[in-house]
Amino acid sequence: xxxxxxxIQSYCPSGVEYKALGELGVFENIGVDKKTVxxxxxxxxxxxxxxxxxxYIDNTIPSMIVSAPDKKIRDCSCEQxxxxxxxxxxxxxxxxxxxxxxxxxxxxVYSYHIMRFRxxxxxxxxxxxxxxxxxxxxxxxxxxxxxxxxxxxxLSKYDFAKIEIPVPPLEVQRKIVEVxxxxxxxxxxxxxxxxxxxxxxxxxxxxxxDNLLSFSNINRGGAK
Numbered sequence: 001x002x003x004x005x006x007x008i009q010s011y012c013p014s015g016v017e018y019k020a021l022g023e024l025g026v027f028e029n030i031g032v033d034k035k036t037v038x039x040x041x042x043x044x045x046x047x048x049x050x051x052x053x054x055x056y057i058d059n060t061i062p063s064m065i066v067s068a069p070d071k072k073i074r075d076c077s078c079e080q081x082x083x084x085x086x087x088x089x090x091x092x093x094x095x096x097x098x099x100x101x102x103x104x105x106x107x108x109v110y111s112y113h114i115m116r117f118r119x120x121x122x123x124x125x126x127x128x129x130x131x132x133x134x135x136x137x138x139x140x141x142x143x144x145x146x147x148x149x150x151x152x153x154x155l156s157k158y159d160f161a162k163i164e165i166p167v168p169p170l171e172v173q174r175k176i177v178e179v180x181x182x183x184x185x186x187x188x189x190x191x192x193x194x195x196x197x198x199x200x201x202x203x204x205x206x207x208x209x210d211n212l213l214s215f216s217n218i219n220r221g222g223a224k
Contacts, residue, residue: 004179007172016168021130022161025119029087029157031076031112032068040067044108051084051099051114055131055184058102068109076109076116081127083117084110085134088154092147095155098134100127115157129173132180133165 008016021027032045045064046057054061057078068076078084078101086097102124110116119126133139146159168176 004172004175007175008168012168012172016166018164019167020161021117021163021165024121024126024130024167025083025117027115027117027157027160028075029112029115030072031114031116032066032072032109033112034064034066036065036067040069041073042066043068043073044105045111046078046084046105046108046114047111048086048113051086052097054099056102057084057099057105059105059108062105062108066109073107073109078105078108078110078116079118080104081119081122081124083119083127083131085115085117085160086113087115087156087160088113088149088152090152092144092149092153093140095147095153096134096140096143098131100124100131115160117160123170125170125174125177128177128181130165132177139163139165 032043034045034047036042042065044062045066046062047064050057050061062078080101080103082101084099084101086095089095117130142163143155146155146162147153148155148159
């Protein structure tokens with residue numbers, strides 16, 4: 001942490017610059033529906049759940065097959081460095097899950113249920129950095145303020161473009177992403193270990209519960 005603060009003081013002696021996301025890239029939500037139409041080409045669909053459950057997305061993750069016309073295939077591509085965001089939810093505080101495309105997805109389009117953010121200047125470090133920012137209070141509070149709805153809440157692409165973020169030099173972004181990636185990997189490892197331990201304990205509990213309560217090895221008593 002101190003190393004990052006030292007870097008910020010060195011690279012940004014006058015403070016970190018803030019920019020609206022619309023200054024850094026363009027949002028689009030012209031995605032493809034979950035259906036197959038005769039005469040259209042079959043494609044893989046990047047959907048809401050793919051983005052909701054992952055930080056980084058490569059060709060091994062999308063699996064749903066749908067169809068799309070040629071124009072949609074061109075306009076709804078998923079290229080390396082694209083950031084996809086969940087723009088709606090039943091509650092405002094669950095909007096804004098984000099994932100970065102780590103390699104261009106082959107023959108893949110994105111669902112109209114998600115939003116694509118494509119940087120004007122493609123830089124993977126910046127894409128990763130912005131993705132982590134979507135988890136922060138400073139971005140989530142702006143999403144809460146801008147969200148609209150009654151039973152389901154969401155932001156338009158114009159609202160997302162208004163969100164302001166700190167944009168330090170690339171060297172600082174890179175260090176921040178490196179630190180957060182390490183924490184994410186450690187958390188994933190610990191979660192897997194805890195899940196395995198909980199599964200084993202649950203099986204152990206079920207074994208003792210069934211044996212203790214079945215009385216299968218004890219002669220049944222009865223009225224004499």
